[in-house]
Amino acid sequence: MGIFDQVHCPKEECDNKKGGEEGKYCPKCGSEYQKFGFRDGTSLLTAKENYKKRVEKIGDQSLIEEMGIDKAEEMVEEAENEAKIIEEKIKRENERKKRDEVLKKGSKEFLFTPYMDDESISDEIFKDMQNLANQEAGTKWMRIGTLLSFNSTEQMIGAGFKAIIDQNKLLIRQNELILRELKRISRKDQD
Numbered sequence: 477m478g479i480f481d482q483v484h485c486p487k488e489e490c491d492n493k494k495g496g497e498e499g500k501y502c503p504k505c506g507s508e509y510q511k512f513g514f515r516d517g518t519s520l521l522t523a524k525e526n527y528k529k530r531v532e533k534i535g536d537q538s539l540i541e542e543m544g545i546d547k548a549e550e551m552v553e554e555a556e557n558e559a560k561i562i563e564e565k566i567k568r569e570n571e572r573k574k575r576d577e578v579l580k581k582g583s584k585e586f587l588f589t590p591y592m593d594d595e596s597i598s599d600e601i602f603k604d605m606q607n608l609a610n611q612e613a614g615t616k617w618m619r620i621g622t623l624l625s626f627n628s629t630e631q632m633i634g635a636g637f638k639a640i641i642d643q644n645k646l647l648i649r650q651n652e653l654i655l656r657e658l659k660r661i662s663r664k665d666q667d
């Protein structure tokens with residue numbers, strides 16, 4: 477017998493990790509103790525620990541006895557994956573409901589919503605055109621600010637960017653109205 481040899485219960489499924497005497501029997505499972513080299517003994521103890529973790533994860537000993545640990549572990553894993561999928565679907569549905577509530581209220585975060593009628597979008601387009609006209613003409617406060625700051629270039633650039641943003645809003649809303657009209661025409665042609 478080597479100096480590092482170990483005597484253990486050879487069954488992975490048995491949670492007895494204590495050493496024993498060769499020729500005697502494991503008090504937990506009744507298997508005869510066997511001699512293992514250091515490496516094999518260490519591997520056996522690791523395998524016993526891994527088996528124990530797998531059993532704890534499954535949690536149902538009768539399922540393990542009925543189907544075997546591999547099949548039971550596979551079933552538990554499938555159930556966990558299905559639960560994650562259902563959880564993700566519920567999360568997406570809740571997010572959709574929250575978004576729909578915001579859209580129905582007509583939040584300022586959106587240029588338009590599916591719940592806005594054509595007239596509301598047209599009103600917003602008209603407001604954008606007024607804003608553009610006011611920016612082009614400039615305001616008295618802007619002129620006074622330019623005189624006081626002595627930096628008219630930065631203010632003109634800022635005003636130009638604001639005008640471009642407002643123009644883009646206007647175009648997006650107009651495109652939505654055009655798209656809605658094209659859908660109505662397409663539906664009429666199909667009927």
